[in-house]
Amino acid sequence: MADIRILVTGGTLDKEYNQLDGELVFTKTHLTDILTQAKCTVDVAIETVMLKDSLHMVDADRELILERVLAAPEDKVVVTHGTDTMPETARLIGPRANGKTVVLVGAMVPYSFVNSDALFNLGCAFSAAQLLAPGAYITMNGKVFASDNVRKNRQKGEFETLD
Amino acid sequence: MADIRILVTGGTLDKEYNQLDGELVFTKTHLTDILTQAKCTVDVAIETVMLKDSLHMVDADRELILERVLAAPEDKVVVTHGTDTMPETARLIGPRANGKTVVLVGAMVPYSFVNSDALFNLGCAFSAAQLLAPGAYITMNGKVFASDNVRKNRQKGEFETLD
Amino acid sequence: MADIRILVTGGTLDKEYNQLDGELVFTKTHLTDILTQAKCTVDVAIETVMLKDSLHMVDADRELILERVLAAPEDKVVVTHGTDTMPETARLIGPRANGKTVVLVGAMVPYSFVNSDALFNLGCAFSAAQLLAPGAYITMNGKVFASDNVRKNRQKGEFETLD
Amino acid sequence: MADIRILVTGGTLDKEYNQLDGELVFTKTHLTDILTQAKCTVDVAIETVMLKDSLHMVDADRELILERVLAAPEDKVVVTHGTDTMPETARLIGPRANGKTVVLVGAMVPYSFVNSDALFNLGCAFSAAQLLAPGAYITMNGKVFASDNVRKNRQKGEFETLD
Numbered sequence: 001m002a003d004i005r006i007l008v009t010g011g012t013l014d015k016e017y018n019q020l021d022g023e024l025v026f027t028k029t030h031l032t033d034i035l036t037q038a039k040c041t042v043d044v045a046i047e048t049v050m051l052k053d054s055l056h057m058v059d060a061d062r063e064l065i066l067e068r069v070l071a072a073p074e075d076k077v078v079v080t081h082g083t084d085t086m087p088e089t090a091r092l093i094g095p096r097a098n099g100k101t102v103v104l105v106g107a108m109v110p111y112s113f114v115n116s117d118a119l120f121n122l123g124c125a126f127s128a129a130q131l132l133a134p135g136a137y138i139t140m141n142g143k144v145f146a147s148d149n150v151r152k153n154r155q156k157g158e159f160e161t162l163d
Numbered sequence: 164m165a166d167i168r169i170l171v172t173g174g175t176l177d178k179e180y181n182q183l184d185g186e187l188v189f190t191k192t193h194l195t196d197i198l199t200q201a202k203c204t205v206d207v208a209i210e211t212v213m214l215k216d217s218l219h220m221v222d223a224d225r226e227l228i229l230e231r232v233l234a235a236p237e238d239k240v241v242v243t244h245g246t247d248t249m250p251e252t253a254r255l256i257g258p259r260a261n262g263k264t265v266v267l268v269g270a271m272v273p274y275s276f277v278n279s280d281a282l283f284n285l286g287c288a289f290s291a292a293q294l295l296a297p298g299a300y301i302t303m304n305g306k307v308f309a310s311d312n313v314r315k316n317r318q319k320g321e322f323e324t325l326d
Numbered sequence: 327m328a329d330i331r332i333l334v335t336g337g338t339l340d341k342e343y344n345q346l347d348g349e350l351v352f353t354k355t356h357l358t359d360i361l362t363q364a365k366c367t368v369d370v371a372i373e374t375v376m377l378k379d380s381l382h383m384v385d386a387d388r389e390l391i392l393e394r395v396l397a398a399p400e401d402k403v404v405v406t407h408g409t410d411t412m413p414e415t416a417r418l419i420g421p422r423a424n425g426k427t428v429v430l431v432g433a434m435v436p437y438s439f440v441n442s443d444a445l446f447n448l449g450c451a452f453s454a455a456q457l458l459a460p461g462a463y464i465t466m467n468g469k470v471f472a473s474d475n476v477r478k479n480r481q482k483g484e485f486e487t488l489d
Numbered sequence: 490m491a492d493i494r495i496l497v498t499g500g501t502l503d504k505e506y507n508q509l510d511g512e513l514v515f516t517k518t519h520l521t522d523i524l525t526q527a528k529c530t531v532d533v534a535i536e537t538v539m540l541k542d543s544l545h546m547v548d549a550d551r552e553l554i555l556e557r558v559l560a561a562p563e564d565k566v567v568v569t570h571g572t573d574t575m576p577e578t579a580r581l582i583g584p585r586a587n588g589k590t591v592v593l594v595g596a597m598v599p600y601s602f603v604n605s606d607a608l609f610n611l612g613c614a615f616s617a618a619q620l621l622a623p624g625a626y627i628t629m630n631g632k633v634f635a636s637d638n639v640r641k642n643r644q645k646g647e648f649e650t651l652d
Contacts, residue, residue: 012348019434020483022338022379024350038283039271040305041321053348108202108345114438114603120201123286126305131294142203142289157346158204175511182597183646185501185542187513216511271508277440277601320509364609365597366631367647434528446527449612452631457620468529468615484530 002045005074010051011082013107026051054082094136094147165208173214174245176270189214217245257299257310328371336377337408339433352377380408420462420473491534494563499540500571502596515540543571583625583636
C-alpha cells in the first residue's frame, strides 16, 4: 500500500501537442515525469482511470472515479481532473468519501507548456491530501476549497467560493 | 494585511545563471514570476529579507529571519530558504513562532532551470501554511516535516525525519 | 535599414494556449522574445504581416506576403510561416524574389511549448538568409531546401525534397 | 558516413546543475536531446572529444580537436565549444581545415536552463556548415564570423569582428 494514490482522469494538465495535426490530445499521463521533477519521495501509486477532457465527462465517468476512490487501499487520494467540471465531481465524492481524504486538482495550462501551473497545483494537492480531514477538496490557484463551496469562474479562469 | 506573507531569504530556488562569468548568482527574487505562473489568487505579501546561500548564513541571519516572522502582520508565513541549513532555521523558529504558522521551503534545482522542483515545493508550502496549526514546518520532496524532526540527507539530496 | 527583415505571418511557431477555452490561438508574435533568448545581435526589423494558420491562407495572403517581401528595404528576408503550405508560398516567391534572399521558416511545435523546435529552425534561417544567393528557400529539420524542390511529408511531419 | 559530424568539446552549452553541491558540471553531452527537440533529419555523427570549460583548454586540447576534425570522414564539421576561447581554436583550425567546412558554436546559457540560446546557435551552425566554403567559422549571436576576424567581447558577452 502506498501513502497517496493518484487517480488520473485527464484534463488540461495531461494534454500534449500533436505536431501532425496541431491539436492538443491525450496520449498518456505525465504524472511520473512530474513527480520525478518534483523530487517527490512520498510513496505514490499512480492509476490511470481515464484520459478525458472534463467537459466530455458524463455521470458514468464520475461514478467510475468515485468507485476507484472507494476501491483504493490508501486513505489519501489525489484525483487529477479537468477544471471545467471539477467542482461537479468533487460534489459527488464529498458526501461519499467514506473516511478518505480526496483532493481534486488540475491545471489551466498543460504540463507540456513552458508556463504551466501543473507543478504548483499538484504541490498544493499533496500537502492538502496529507493534512486534511476526510472529505473531498479542490486545490487550485493556491487555495484549498471544500467540495460543497467551490465553483470555477470561467470568465476569469479561476476557482472561487460560492458566497 | 495579506493572507500569506512570503519572506525571501535566497537559496537555490532564486539562483540564476550569470552568462558573463558562468556562475550561479542572486540578482533578485523570482517569487512574483512563480506566483504568476502558478495562477495563485491568494493575497500575498512578498518581502525580501536577504538573498543568501544558506551555507553562508550565520546566527544573526537566522535571528533576523525570526524577527521578520514575528514582525509580520500575517499569521501564515512562508519562508523561502536554502536547503542546506533549512532545518537549523526551522528549529530556531519552531519554539518561538508565537502563534504563527511558518513553513520553510526551497528547491534543489533553481527555478530558472528546465527541471526545477521550485513550483511543486512552493505549492506544498502554500497548502501547509493554510492548513497547519501554529509552529514551524518544512515542506520538501512532497512531504511535510515538523521543525523538530527533520534533516537534510546530503548524500541523497533529500529531506527525512530524524528517526 | 536593418540587416534582416522578419516578416511574421503566423503558423504553429507563434501559437499560444488560451487557458479560458483550451484552444491554441494567435495573440501576438513571439519573435522579439525569441531573438532576446537567442542573444541575437543582428540588426533586425520585425513586421507582422498577418497571424494565420497556413492551412487558412488563400492566394491573396500569399500575394500580400510577396508584396511585403518586395517592399522590404532589406535584401535578406526571413518569413515565419505555418508549415502546411510553406512550400506553396516559397514556390510563389522563388521566381519573383527580385534579387532578395528570402528564407521561409516555421515550427512543428509552438515556441510556448517546452520542447519547441522554433529556436533551432530560426537559427537555421538566420544563417541561410545571410549566406545564400538571391531566391527563396525553406529551412526546416536542419536542412536547407530550394523553393522548387521541397514538400512537407504530412505523415512524418517532416520536410523533404521532391525527388 | 554521415552528412555532418558534431565534435563535442564541452562549454557552457552542455553544463548541468548538480543538485548535491549546487555546482555546474559536465556529465554528458545533450546533443542527442537537442537534435531530437530540433526535429533534425540531417544524418549526423556525434563524437565527444572532451567535456571541458574552454578556459581550461590548453594547446594539446586544441591540437586534439584539430586532429579529430581532420580524421572525420565528413566534409562538414560542427564543433561545440566553450565561448571564452572559441576564437582561439577557430584560428588554429582555419588555415589547416584541409578542405573541410568547420563551424564552431556554443552557448552563453546552458541548454538545461529555461532561456538557453543553445538551440538557436546550433541552428545557425547547421546551415552554415552546409552552405559555407571550406574553412573555419564561428556562429554566435545570429552572425557568421570568419575564423580570422572574430573575438568575444567579455564585457558584453557577445561575439564581434576585430575591426
